[in-house]
Amino acid sequence: MTRRPHDAGRRAATAALGLSLLLALTGCGDDTDGKASVPEGWSTLDTDSLSVGYPKDQGYAEQPAAERSRSNAAVALKVENGIRTGMVSVQLNFATGVSDAAEAAAAAGAGIGLGATRKATEDVRLAGPSPARDARRIDYDFTADGKEDTPTRGTPMTGVLVAGVDSGGVPFVVRLNAVRDAVDGEDLDAFVGSITVK
Numbered sequence: 001m002t003r004r005p006h007d008a009g010r011r012a013a014t015a016a017l018g019l020s021l022l023l024a025l026t027g028c029g030d031d032t033d034g035k036a037s038v039p040e041g042w043s044t045l046d047t048d049s050l051s052v053g054y055p056k057d058q059g060y061a062e063q064p065a066a067e068r069s070r071s072n073a074a075v076a077l078k079v080e081n082g083i084r085t086g087m088v089s090v091q092l093n094f095a096t097g098v099s100d101a102a103e104a105a106a107a108a109g110a111g112i113g114l115g116a117t118r119k120a121t122e123d124v125r126l127a128g129p130s131p132a133r134d135a136r137r138i139d140y141d142f143t144a145d146g147k148e149d150t151p152t153r154g155t156p157m158t159g160v161l162v163a164g165v166d167s168g169g170v171p172f173v174v175r176l177n178a179v180r181d182a183v184d185g186e187d188l189d190a191f192v193g194s195i196t197v198k
Contacts, residue, residue: 036127036194039053041058043062043076044194049170049197049198050126050174050195050196051196052074053194054176058078060078060086060088062074062075062076073090075087075089076088076089083151086177088191090172098165099169101164109161111173112142112161113142115143117141119141126162126196126197128166128196132165132166135162135164139158139160140158143157158177158188159177159178160191160192161173161174
């Protein structure tokens with residue numbers, strides 16, 4: 001069977017259109033998906049690998065570098081009557097041999113704690129350059145241990161972590177932990193949605 005010239009042209013045009021749509025959808029054209037949206041009243045923690053929002057309007061404040069643990073690249077705390085009832089933290093290069101989001105999440109998930117209960121695990125797409133946008137989210141519940149100015153031992157807590165690898169190959173994990181009644185699903189979703197990977 002002989003192909004007519006206009007059929008070949010139509011196929012080429014269709015293929016070109018499909019490619020342009022694919023590039024638009026995946027962000028491969030300029031290798032970026034812009035910056036994440038941060039809710040009104042929130043502020044951001046900014047690190048070499050990512051930025052993430054935290055609810056400043058709910059009493060969270062960035063912890064000075066001199067006061068935070070050396071394992072954390074950035075921290076925002078909510079402190080009430082001397083008790084740390086909420087914490088947003090960013091850890092970078094926290095594990096070795098990690099090359100993708102699944103491996104980063106496996107390493108980060110191991111640090112949740114033996115008494116924690118995982119509620120959900122899902123793949124997410126963050127703002128920022130591709131393929132660094134690929135990440136994994138883990139939602140979990142746990143109880144406070146009462147140590148280091150945390151709530152009374154046994155207090156129900158909830159948390160979410162997002163783990164991945166930035167565009168330079170550096171693994172990251174971002175966490176929000178808080179007294180369970182102090183945060184809801186919308187807050188946790190907004191937190192995850194506020195992350196921009198670099």
